[in-house]
Amino acid sequence: MRIDIVTIFPEFFDVLDLSLLGKARQSGLIELGVHNLRDHTHDRHHSVDDTPYGGGAGMVMKAEPWGAALDAILGAAPEAVATEAVATDAAAVATEAAATETPTAVNAADDGPILIFPSPAGAQFTQAMARELSLEQHLIFGCGRYEGIDQRVVDHYEARGRVRLVSLGDYVLNGGEVAVMAMIEAIGRLIPGVVGNPESLVEESHEDGLLEYPSYTKPSSWRGLDVPPVLLSGNHGAISTWRRQQQIERTERVRPDLMPPDLLPPANAKQSPS
Numbered sequence: 001m002r003i004d005i006v007t008i009f010p011e012f013f014d015v016l017d018l019s020l021l022g023k024a025r026q027s028g029l030i031e032l033g034v035h036n037l038r039d040h041t042h043d044r045h046h047s048v049d050d051t052p053y054g055g056g057a058g059m060v061m062k063a064e065p066w067g068a069a070l071d072a073i074l075g076a077a078p079e080a081v082a083t084e085a086v087a088t089d090a091a092a093v094a095t096e097a098a099a100t101e102t103p104t105a106v107n108a109a110d111d112g113p114i115l116i117f118p119s120p121a122g123a124q125f126t127q128a129m130a131r132e133l134s135l136e137q138h139l140i141f142g143c144g145r146y147e148g149i150d151q152r153v154v155d156h157y158e159a160r161g162r163v164r165l166v167s168l169g170d171y172v173l174n175g176g177e178v179a180v181m182a183m184i185e186a187i188g189r190l191i192p193g194v195v196g197n198p199e200s201l202v203e204e205s206h207e208d209g210l211l212e213y214p215s216y217t218k219p220s221s222w223r224g225l226d227v228p229p230v231l232l233s234g235n236h237g238a239i240s241t242w243r244r245q246q247q248i249e250r251t252e253r254v255r256p257d258l259m260p261p262d263l264l265p266p267a268n269a270k271q272s273p274s
């Protein structure tokens with residue numbers, strides 16, 4: 001898998017040289033390209049943002065640097081390069097681009113890259129989405145900052161191929177970099193060969209739709225707290241049953257929204273006396 005990241009903080013991703021993902025890169029399982037959005041600006045200040053049309057607080061990331069950066073990764077649509085190289089006024093760019101733009105065939109089929117923008121307005125990132133994305137050949141992550149990226153960037157590339165807005169959760173970050181880091185870890189570890197023992201990928205929270213069971217290791221007693229005896233019994237059937245029950249009880253208690261309908265207690269079930 002190839003992963004490209006566009007960001008104004010490229011050094012943020014130096015950490016991807018470490019640990020499992022570092023090894024995956026050394027072994028060629030994952031190819032990584034990190035691109036500084038400012039390298040695709042042409043003014044003295046390397047500006048990447050400007051004030052929002054319609055007013056309001058904060059700044060919006062400009063479309064031109066994003067178009068130049070993403071075209072450099074995707075393979076430019078010739079007219080897009082010509083338009084941006086000569087026009088200096090945004091209105092002229094918009095008029096000429098609208099007149100001359102023809103969708104490129106870069107991602108016509110579903111086997112082209114997927115362009116992913118972390119966004120609080122995106123679809124919830126889940127283990128199922130991580131699994132789906134781990135099967136792709138090429139992911140491109142665009143890290144927005146400030147009040148977001150000019151909407152025309154999403155619209156322009158949606159006309160060319162697969163674009164996803166993805167949210168890590170209902171909270172506010174200052175930018176997409178932290179979200180991209182989390183997504184790359186969740187996706188990368190599912191790529192065959194990245195995690196040494198694939199068995200360890202199976203019994204994890206969310207893999208089977210339930211939260212994982214509690215885990216214990218030596219010593220068998222610690223500060224007066226003992227390991228559940230069933231785990232010391234050597235009875236693998238009983239252990240498996242206990243673990244499954246722990247998953248169901250933990251999911252029901254902490255994340256009832258994840259409970260599969262067939263595991264929910266019947267609606268009229270009386271609560272057992274505590």
Ligand SMILES: Nc1ccccc1-c1cnco1
Pocket residue numbers: 118119120144145166167168169170171172173174175176177179
């Ligand atoms: N708040 C944000 C700001 C910028 C880019 C992503 C996010 C985000 C992603 N998931 C939740 O928030």
